[in-house]
Amino acid sequence: MVLLTFLQAAAPDLHLGTLGAALGAGLAAVAAGIGIGKIGAAAMEAIGRQPEAANDIRMSMIIIAALVEGAALFAIVVCFLAL
Amino acid sequence: MQKRLKIYFLLFVLSVFNAGNLFAAEEFDVKKFIFSHIGDNYEWHITAIGERVISVPLPVILIDKENGINIFISSRLRNGASYKGYRISKDGEYANKIVYTSVSGKVCRPLDLSITMNSFALIINCTILLIIILSVARWYRGSRQRAPKGFVGAMEIFIMDINDNVIKSAIGKGYEKYAPYLLTVFFFILINNFMGLIPFFPGGANTTGNIAVTLVLALCTFAAISFSGTKEYWKEILWPDVPTWMKIPLPLMPAIEIFGVFTKPFALMIRLFANIMAGHTIILGLTSLIFVTVAMGAATNIGMSALSILLAAFMLFVELIVAYIQAYVFTLLSAVFIGLSRVRKHATN
Numbered sequence: 236m237v238l239l240t241f242l243q244a245a246a247p248d249l250h251l252g253t254l255g256a257a258l259g260a261g262l263a264a265v266a267a268g269i270g271i272g273k274i275g276a277a278a279m280e281a282i283g284r285q286p287e288a289a290n291d292i293r294m295s296m297i298i299i300a301a302l303v304e305g306a307a308l309f310a311i312v313v314c315f316l317a318l
Numbered sequence: 319m320q321k322r323l324k325i326y327f328l329l330f331v332l333s334v335f336n337a338g339n340l341f342a343a344e345e346f347d348v349k350k351f352i353f354s355h356i357g358d359n360y361e362w363h364i365t366a367i368g369e370r371v372i373s374v375p376l377p378v379i380l381i382d383k384e385n386g387i388n389i390f391i392s393s394r395l396r397n398g399a400s401y402k403g404y405r406i407s408k409d410g411e412y413a414n415k416i417v418y419t420s421v422s423g424k425v426c427r428p429l430d431l432s433i434t435m436n437s438f439a440l441i442i443n444c445t446i447l448l449i450i451i452l453s454v455a456r457w458y459r460g461s462r463q464r465a466p467k468g469f470v471g472a473m474e475i476f477i478m479d480i481n482d483n484v485i486k487s488a489i490g491k492g493y494e495k496y497a498p499y500l501l502t503v504f505f506f507i508l509i510n511n512f513m514g515l516i517p518f519f520p521g522g523a524n525t526t527g528n529i530a531v532t533l534v535l536a537l538c539t540f541a542a543i544s545f546s547g548t549k550e551y552w553k554e555i556l557w558p559d560v561p562t563w564m565k566i567p568l569p570l571m572p573a574i575e576i577f578g579v580f581t582k583p584f585a586l587m588i589r590l591f592a593n594i595m596a597g598h599t600i601i602l603g604l605t606s607l608i609f610v611t612v613a614m615g616a617a618t619n620i621g622m623s624a625l626s627i628l629l630a631a632f633m634l635f636v637e638l639i640v641a642y643i644q645a646y647v648f649t650l651l652s653a654v655f656i657g658l659s660r661v662r663k664h665a666t667n
Contacts, residue, residue, distance in 0.1 A: 301647040305585055308592035318349075
């Protein structure tokens with residue numbers, strides 16, 4: 236309770252908005268990394284099991300990576316607005 | 319050949335030794351630098367040699383209830399000067415935009431139809447697109463069953479790849495109606511992305527990273543989806559095939575479906591805008607490393623400059639790939655949504 240009052244009093248000097256934006260951007264990068272990493276791992280495994288389908292798998296991997304990255308970029312846009 | 323490449327690369331990286339202390343010790347505002355380069359301007363700034371600023375001034379077109387129609391060159395508004403009552407606002411709500419003070423004392427914006435940097439870049443890029451595509455099309459008019467070679471052959475590979483693998487497979491029968499729009503969207507986004515990566519005039523304008531441009535593209539896709547929607551499509555949105563308690567008394571599923579109709583083009587808009595803007599921001603941020611470390615001594619400056627150039631070159635390669643992928647994904651998702659909207663009645667048993 237006292238902490239909250241102190242935090243509110245010091246808020247303009249602490250630039251909490253900018254701190255939140257930076258943390259959010261970092262979190263979004265971690266999320267995108269994990270998501271696209273899993274997609275890449277699954278694609279590698281699939282190409283290893285059936286090398287003839289490599290072209291189809293590569294195209295699907297790129298498309299789904301773009302979709303996951305789209306979700307992470309929603310977060311980046313919000314962080315830009317909070318910067 | 320290998321040795322020559324190594325020498326060129328070394329010269330490229332060592333060129334940072336010329337950086338030196340060109341700037342007086344004025345604080346370098348990274349945020350202002352980045353936002354001024356990815357935002358829109360009334361002049362096309364090319365470079366600054368010493369004190370002389372070289373930029374291309376662009377026409378300003380303003381329509382106003384109090385002052386009528388005013389068309390003049392934007393160089394009259396340089397350095398905060400005021401012309402016919404109009405000036406470029408420094409900060410606040412209308413930062414970097416033309417404002418005027420009305421008779422009631424309020425600062426407000428006229429109807430601004432100026433040819434800004436992004437508008438001029440869009441005109442240039444559309445001209446390039448028209449020249450490329452129409453010259454390819456003209457070749458086919460006198461073709462007489464020849465196989466194309468050279469530039470026309472390369473363009474045919476791109477166009478037929480999108481046509482067959484993306485448009486035909488997503489829409490199915492009747493795809494010819496939508497192929498012109500989707501192919502136009504693909505090449506428009508591709509050309510704009512590529513031109514945005516070229517660092518000198520006439521490239522270097524952040525067109526697809528401008529949310530207004532991507533908004534219009536998403537609205538066009540939304541119109542294509544809505545106008546090609548069959549009765550079955552609208553029925554599945556407004557009265558879906560779900561248990562009755564989800565539709566009456568509170569239309570839960572219809573509300574979710576209507577929300578989905580708007581979020582799909584919205585996601586298209588945000589995806590393209592954020593990808594391109596983030597790419598440009600990263601490259602600009604890496605470049606500003608050089609200027610930020612000027613005050614920290616020559617050794618740090620040279621080291622960070624070499625690192626900055628290497629990373630920026632790598633990021634430019636990544637952005638080339640991202641440019642193609644974003645155009646491809648926008649076209650693919652538009653085709654998929656249009657295909658989904660042309661749904662036929664399912665056989666129920």
